[in-house]
Amino acid sequence: MKLKNEQLRQRILISATELIIKDGIEGTSTVKVARKIKMSQSNIYSYFKNRHELLIAVFKYQQQKLIANLAPLLNSQLDPISQIESLINGVIQFGTQNFDTIRVIIIFRNQPSLRTTLPTINEDPFFIKLFELIKNYQDQGIVKSINAEFLVEGAFSIINNYLLANTTGELSFNKLSTDEVVSLVKDLILR
Amino acid sequence: MKLKNEQLRQRILISATELIIKDGIEGTSTVKVARKIKMSQSNIYSYFKNRHELLIAVFKYQQQKLIANLAPLLNSQLDPISQIESLINGVIQFGTQNFDTIRVIIIFRNQPSLRTTLPTINEDPFFIKLFELIKNYQDQGIVKSINAEFLVEGAFSIINNYLLANTTGELSFNKLSTDEVVSLVKDLILR
Numbered sequence: 001m002k003l004k005n006e007q008l009r010q011r012i013l014i015s016a017t018e019l020i021i022k023d024g025i026e027g028t029s030t031v032k033v034a035r036k037i038k039m040s041q042s043n044i045y046s047y048f049k050n051r052h053e054l055l056i057a058v059f060k061y062q063q064q065k066l067i068a069n070l071a072p073l074l075n076s077q078l079d080p081i082s083q084i085e086s087l088i089n090g091v092i093q094f095g096t097q098n099f100d101t102i103r104v105i106i107i108f109r110n111q112p113s114l115r116t117t118l119p120t121i122n123e124d125p126f127f128i129k130l131f132e133l134i135k136n137y138q139d140q141g142i143v144k145s146i147n148a149e150f151l152v153e154g155a156f157s158i159i160n161n162y163l164l165a166n167t168t169g170e171l172s173f174n175k176l177s178t179d180e181v182v183s184l185v186k187d188l189i190l191r
Numbered sequence: 192m193k194l195k196n197e198q199l200r201q202r203i204l205i206s207a208t209e210l211i212i213k214d215g216i217e218g219t220s221t222v223k224v225a226r227k228i229k230m231s232q233s234n235i236y237s238y239f240k241n242r243h244e245l246l247i248a249v250f251k252y253q254q255q256k257l258i259a260n261l262a263p264l265l266n267s268q269l270d271p272i273s274q275i276e277s278l279i280n281g282v283i284q285f286g287t288q289n290f291d292t293i294r295v296i297i298i299f300r301n302q303p304s305l306r307t308t309l310p311t312i313n314e315d316p317f318f319i320k321l322f323e324l325i326k327n328y329q330d331q332g333i334v335k336s337i338n339a340e341f342l343v344e345g346a347f348s349i350i351n352n353y354l355l356a357n358t359t360g361e362l363s364f365n366k367l368s369t370d371e372v373v374s375l376v377k378d379l380i381l382r
Contacts, residue, residue: 023215023217023218024214024218025215026214026215026218027215027217109355110294110297110298112359115359116359144375146367146371146375147366150353153352154348154349157348157349157351157352158345158348160301161345164301164303164306165341168307176338180337184335184345184379187378187379188379
């Protein structure tokens with residue numbers, strides 16, 4: 001794909017992201033995306049076969065944005081606790097700057113029918129590495145030995161709740177520090 | 192309000208709930224609700240002043256359904272840990288039978304602009320009692336002394352993740368027992 005086309009593809013994905021956040025997944029159609037970026041609907045179909053493929057591409061695009069920020073934090077030099085803290089802090093820092101990305105991931109994962117069509121952990125090198133690491137920490141008795149995907153999703157939910165409460169400026173939530181959130185997530189996942 | 196009218200009001204709320212789950216909040220309008228239950232839009236406006244008031248009424252209706260199931264579990268005879276376990280189990284049991292209620296609450300609370308217009312804790316006797324109890328447990332050093340609303344929302348998110356994974360039949364999640372979820376939520380909120 002040429003650079004120009006890749007830029008157009010990205011414009012479609014960003015515009016679809018904005019629509020999903022504004023109108024929800026069900027309220028997002030290729031017609032609306034086309035109208036938003038003044039492009040013909042058929043042109044969108046030259047990038048994405050259908051609406052569902054566009055939606056999945058939006059999810060992947062946003063997830064990759066998150067992964068690109070977290071991947072450099074995987075550091076085999078770190079002891080387990082420091083590694084875990086670094087990743088939790090990484091998601092909080094990233095989410096503070098890119099809350100739309102976190103929101104879109106949560107919106108997709110909270111939709112039962114879409115959830116099962118999302119890419120799995122084994123389709124991405126970062127997640128493969130991350131879950132190998134968690135398995136390793138579980139074998140060492142550091143992380144709880146229950147379903148690792150469930151633990152990671154739980155951590156992600158807590159961080160999302162924190163970012164959400166900060167976004168809306170709920171006063172009582174503002175009294176919560178990043179360190180307290182990191183500590184809560186650690187209590188959730190560590191043994 | 193006469194019984195007949197109260198039944199009609201409920202039909203509107205249930206139909207709006209179904210629409211919110213299918214089409215999202217933004218995809219739910221008074222026109223669509225009216226069409227769904229073959230009623231005139233003006234008739235809906237005789238029950239709810241406007242779309243926003245209808246939405247808030249849906250949230251309250253579903254939250255009251257949850258509260259009606261949890262309120263009998265508040266039992267001053269129980270020791271703190273048993274009380275907390277009983278409440279966590281109560282939400283899981285209720286959510287297993289009424290996942291739509293949990294989903295609607297989550298959908299509303301994940302929407303930053305709506306979130307700030309939802310009823311607060313101080314508007315409901317159950318929540319007033321619940322948060323007094325938590326404050327009491329915090330003073331006793333049993334529950335973590337960080338923002339209680341954040342703790343409760345975190346617990347609710349973990350339970351939602353569990354119900355969601357069970358709904359979609361994600362195989363790996365099914366290996367997770369209710370007891371393990373209760374134990375995780377306890378690790379999150381207890382000191």
